[in-house]
Amino acid sequence: MESSSTAMIGRWFSAAFIYCIITALSGCHLLTGPSTNTVAEGFIVNKYTRQPLANVPIEVIQWRYGAFGNTHIDSVAGTFSGPDGHFSIAFDGNAKGVTYRIDFRNSRELFDLTDYRLFDAYSALDGASLTVGKPNRVDFEATPFVPVRIVVDADKQGSAALAVDAYASYLAGQSYFHAFTFVDTARTSNRTKADRVAYFVPNWHYNLSVWRSSLPPISSNSYGTSVSFTRFVGYNDTTIIRVH
Incomplete structure (x- = not known):
């Protein structure tokens, strides 16, 4: 009698286990629909x-x-x-x-x-x-992208840090695109020089800014002065952008 009860319990657990497996598989099936x-x-x-x-x-x-x-x-x-x-x-x-x-x-x-x-x-x-x-x-x-040579030759004017940025102008109805950045925080140098090739989205207008800050690192919250100008970069632009 005891062995019969044990067998019934074993069959019950087996059936419950199989039911759980089927339910789990059915739940997974709900994640997908008919082949489309x-x-x-x-x-x-x-x-x-x-x-x-x-x-x-x-x-x-x-x-x-x-x-x-x-x-x-x-x-x-x-x-x-x-x-x-x-x-x-x-x-x-x-x-x-x-x-x-x-x-x-x-x-x-x-x-x-x-x-x-x-x-x-x-x-x-x-x-x-x-x-x-x-x-x-x-x-x-x-x-x-259009490769453009950027030559930086700028006086730090006593600042501890100088940064040069080139980014697409919102005023021209364009998306934001950061094409170039250069930062000089060397305290031993009074003049920043660099010669780099940057890649621009062509036929867009860009803002180029020179930011001088008394305290590095340079950020939007830094104290300092900024000078900026705009530049159009054409599709076949092979000229050099010089930043002073």
Whole structure:
């Protein structure tokens, strides 16, 4: 009788264990929906020359948005643009609670100038939003960076620190872009000299500032004086920016 009860208890625990496993698997299944094939295709071109940009990596990524922040989850699919700048990606968009986005990944050589007004509000930062289960057309516009030589030859005028900055001007309706910075905090030197190559987004206006501070490090809260001027950097700009 005792062995029979033990056997029944063992069968009960086995059944309960199997039920828990099935329930857990069912819960995981709820994270995904039916298989939904989605295609995103388009072209990536140079905004200024209209020439195709070949061999640029393109990715589809899942993004999750919530009250505690927005995070990208995983890369779903990827490809490269062809000789004509064309790309096409097919992916299975079946995850729940995520937004699928497409973006190009070549930020070291190209700057994104795509007009994202046809997509959702996060697209300019996170990549163009895609509609699952429907054909999506996304055309990217970008520009190669322009190398500009910057020569600094400035008197520190008794200051302990001197900084030179170049950043895109908001007044011209552009995005923020910090192209160049140089800081000299050497107390033994009264004159700052540097010869650097910096990479700018072309066809933009830039503010260049020289900040002298009595106390390092230099920051927006430092006491000191600042002199600034504006400079337009063209697409084929080969001139030198001199800062005195």
